[in-house]
Amino acid sequence: PAEKRAVTVALVGQPNTGKSTVFNMLTGESQHVGNWPGKTVEKKEGRVFAGDKEIYIYDLPGTYSLTANSLEEKIARDFLLKEQCDVVVVVVDAGQLERSLYILAEVVSLGIPVIVALNKMDVAQNRNAVVNPEMFRQKTGLVVIPVTASRHDGITELLEAILHFDSSRTLQSDRFPEINVPHFDAVLQKIQGRFSQGPSAYWLAGKLIEGDEDVAAMLAGQLSSERWQEIQELLPSPEQGQLAMATARYDWIRTILPCLVTSKPAQYRRSGFDIAATHPFWGKTIALAVLFFGVIAAYLIALPLMIPGFAVFFLAEPLQQFLSSVFPLPLCS
Structure with missing residues (x-):
């Protein structure tokens, strides 16, 4: 096999x-x-x-x-x-x-x-x-x-x-993300063609610009001291290099993104109720039904609250007469 x-x-x-x-x-x-x-x-x-x-x-x-x-x-x-x-x-x-x-x-x-x-x-x-x-x-x-x-x-x-x-x-x-960073091309030329294995010179140059200590230590041990000194003179500060490289990568992303993604207008799917509620006849019928049942519901809720008020209103005078007979008020002199 x-x-x-x-x-x-x-x-x-x-x-x-x-x-x-x-x-x-x-x-x-x-x-x-x-x-x-x-x-x-x-x-x-x-x-x-x-x-x-x-x-x-x-x-x-x-x-x-x-x-x-x-x-x-x-x-x-x-x-x-x-x-x-x-x-x-x-x-x-x-x-x-x-x-x-x-x-x-x-x-x-x-x-x-x-x-x-x-x-x-x-x-x-x-x-x-x-x-x-x-x-x-x-x-x-x-x-x-x-x-x-x-x-x-x-x-x-x-x-x-x-x-x-x-x-x-x-x-x-030539299809790598374009890096428009000062001295990037110069650093790339210094190391291009020097390594037959491992990551590309393009990636190594970017990491040197960023101030990557591991990549710097690896290249310092493989390049001549003169060439390494020439590269060091081209490198910005790590903070500036990292910001420049991140900006360059996002610029590449924003360049290709509009070609990759398009937005389509949201399509609203009307439900059966939407269709009925906007109909010339059934829409008015539904509106009247909602109004009718709304009024009925309002009275049904309000009625239990109104009963005590009616009771006080109708019983106020008899209650006053009863209390007057039990506790007669003194005659004014």
Whole structure:
């Protein structure tokens, strides 16, 4: 029998994008939950057999970026940089594309194979937003699969895309998010073509601009001291670099977003009562009926409250006469 070939898949996404639901739908019961080595963060991995392939799927911790400011971000980044993933599935929230596309802007710059799982399509539809997966493919050059994981919609198509994905198909550098940041191109030229393995020079240059200490330490040990000194002279302060890079990524997102999402006017579906209430004849009939029953209801509620008042009114004079006979008032002199 043919030997099964193992495929490694990493699921990446921001918190609350439905990434874990996608993982559960892909792996079913064939999953293991533990901790990452030496860490307290939960590690979830699953295995799926499909045809002649054995697929190992890793649900990386939810992360907003690959800056490694938190333990979750560091774990996700280390896995993407050090493990030989055949494909990375970036799960984005179709209902909140502007926010959840930020992590995609970083992952594609790594130069690794990426599939986009466009999750929560039902949420986008409920918000009267039309998300166009085909336009998404054209604008980014990525494989895009629309998914509603909570209903298992699109999960089969996503698994098929993983099985038949060409691992050599990485995003070309001219399709990377455009970074209009001072000295970015100069830093990129200093390191481009220096590394045959690992993340792309494009991603490394961005991290240097951001003041990433881990990337700086790695490059300082691999470049000549002269070249490293030249790069350091080009770098802004970490605060300025991080703000500039974040702005550039969001500019890229806002550039493509209008092509991906269009809003449709909310369509109000008239009920049977709406139709009857606005009818020329039945509408007036209903209005008179409501008025009639409203008056009746008002009297029925008010009557018990009025009875004590009527009783006091009619009994006031007899009660006064009775009290006068029992307690006669003294005659005035």
